[in-house]
Amino acid sequence: MRRATILVLLIALSSVIAPLPLEALNVRGHLLKSKTFLSPAFFLHPGSVSNKFYYDVPFPRGHLALKSFNAEVVDENGVPVPLHDTYLHHWVVEPYYALKNSDSADAQKLPKGIIARNSGVCKKTLGQYYGLGSETRHTATWVPDPYGIEIGNPEKPPEGYEEKWLINVHAIDTRGAIDKLGCTECKCDLYNMTIDEYGRKLPKDYIGGLYCCYDETQCKVKEGFNGELRKLFLRYTVTWLDWSDAVVPVKIYIFDVTDTSPPDEKSGTACKVEYQVEECSPENRAKNECIDVKVTKEVIPCGGDIVFGVAHQHSGGIGASLHGQDGRLLCASIPSYGKGEEAGNEDNYIVGMSTCYPKPGSVKVSDGEVLTVVSNYSSDRQHTGVMGLLYILVAEQEQPAPKPALCFSFPVPWCLPTWLTSNL
Numbered sequence: 001m002r003r004a005t006i007l008v009l010l011i012a013l014s015s016v017i018a019p020l021p022l023e024a025l026n027v028r029g030h031l032l033k034s035k036t037f038l039s040p041a042f043f044l045h046p047g048s049v050s051n052k053f054y055y056d057v058p059f060p061r062g063h064l065a066l067k068s069f070n071a072e073v074v075d076e077n078g079v080p081v082p083l084h085d086t087y088l089h090h091w092v093v094e095p096y097y098a099l100k101n102s103d104s105a106d107a108q109k110l111p112k113g114i115i116a117r118n119s120g121v122c123k124k125t126l127g128q129y130y131g132l133g134s135e136t137r138h139t140a141t142w143v144p145d146p147y148g149i150e151i152g153n154p155e156k157p158p159e160g161y162e163e164k165w166l167i168n169v170h171a172i173d174t175r176g177a178i179d180k181l182g183c184t185e186c187k188c189d190l191y192n193m194t195i196d197e198y199g200r201k202l203p204k205d206y207i208g209g210l211y212c213c214y215d216e217t218q219c220k221v222k223e224g225f226n227g228e229l230r231k232l233f234l235r236y237t238v239t240w241l242d243w244s245d246a247v248v249p250v251k252i253y254i255f256d257v258t259d260t261s262p263p264d265e266k267s268g269t270a271c272k273v274e275y276q277v278e279e280c281s282p283e284n285r286a287k288n289e290c291i292d293v294k295v296t297k298e299v300i301p302c303g304g305d306i307v308f309g310v311a312h313q314h315s316g317g318i319g320a321s322l323h324g325q326d327g328r329l330l331c332a333s334i335p336s337y338g339k340g341e342e343a344g345n346e347d348n349y350i351v352g353m354s355t356c357y358p359k360p361g362s363v364k365v366s367d368g369e370v371l372t373v374v375s376n377y378s379s380d381r382q383h384t385g386v387m388g389l390l391y392i393l394v395a396e397q398e399q400p401a402p403k404p405a406l407c408f409s410f411p412v413p414w415c416l417p418t419w420l421t422s423n424l
């Protein structure tokens with residue numbers, strides 16, 4: 001390896017291990033820029049829940065190509081908070097179009113904001129551009145070159161509107177909880193919950209999930225447990241390039257294994273987001289077959305090259321995959337569990353999901369292809385409020401195959417840019 005290459009490699013390494021100290025890195029004449037932001041503060045005491053939506057959050061502005069988005073929960077001093085203290089149930093980031101001059105008389109009749117959803121396939125839920133949960137510290141979100149997620153295109157917002165960004169953070173404080181896993185799985189009895197946020201009675205068979213751990217609910221903590229009120233933030237780092245002809249746009253698709261409506265009549269309302277895993281039967285336990293396999297079929301409206309894929313699962317998850325109509329594997333994503341105490345390695349929590357970076361041009365889907373989504377959980381015990389999502393990025397045009405980027409997930413998710421790997 002030439003000395004110059006080693007030097008660049010060291011710079012690249014140091015820039016991914018610490019929250020990027022560099023503001024910009026030169027990639028094939030394009031400046032890779034990076035900036036770290038803090039969400040508004042949220043406050044938690046032992047057992048409490050915060051599920052807030054923050055509008056018009058700080059975000060890079062201009063016509064850009066997003067390359068990565070990494071996030072974690074930190075305290076007032078910027079110290080990462082481990083999941084066994086503050087369980088990060090999920091965070092979601094998405095653009096919306098906000099009405100300019102909303103005070104004018106003409107504007108009174110118009111909606112103040114319009115959500116700018118991803119490319120599908122759920123109609124009402126899961127419209128985000130990015131969204132992860134406990135796995136956020138060790139899950140790569142890097143979009144390989146020459147691709148990028150296009151944002152800030154001035155042509156996109158409807159007349160009179162401008163693009164802004166919202167973040168939803170759902171965090172559960174489990175310090176002193178009598179049942180930490182139960183609190184993170186939103187078991188209704190632990191939250192003493194029989195009606196939902198809007199006063200509707202919960203169905204008898206609904207024993208856990210988001211309806212029982214909405215904003216400002218309280219999970220049961222040990223009698224006499226004391227813990228201070230904590231001031232916390234979602235700290236997020238966005239990496240991007242200025243938009244140019246050199247960037248190939250990708251579409252974002254999210255497939256939900258709970259979307260069980262038949263492929264040709266998607267109402268969209270069937271993306272239920274969460275589901276329940278029942279404990280396996282004694283017969284299956286005796287045969288060592290305590291696996292819950294959930295499967296659904298989804299139609300991808302527009303095909304192309306899959307350039308990135310990742311799944312989202314909760315504790316108990318053992319892997320999820322996406323298959324083409326002929327059964328071929330498009331992407332499998334497997335969770336990794338922590339083994340220790342410290343933030344990023346919390347015992348029994350999912351601390352990362354493996355990702356798919358197919359050799360560009362090697363994994364194709366066609367317009368209207370019927371895909372199969374599979375989500376596996378251990379059914380050693382019952383799990384409530386679990387998820388099985390497959391997130392993929394698809395490039396529509398045919399591209400001459402560029403050299404693949406080299407990506408790693410240790411000690412944090414990072415990739416070598418292709419201009420560098422082509423020198424190695």
Ligand SMILES: *[C@@H]1O[C@H](CO)[C@@H](O)[C@H](O)[C@H]1NC(C)=O
Binds near residue numbers: 192
């Ligand atoms: C649980 O909820 C019921 C009714 O909503 C209420 O009467 C009761 O005091 C609550 N119990 C606890 C421990 O908060």
Ligand SMILES: *[C@@H]1O[C@H](CO)[C@@H](O)[C@H](O)[C@H]1NC(C)=O
Binds near residue numbers: 332333
């Ligand atoms: C899911 O479980 C099935 C049945 O055990 C297995 O064949 C498949 O490989 C699993 N998939 C993943 C992604 O773990």
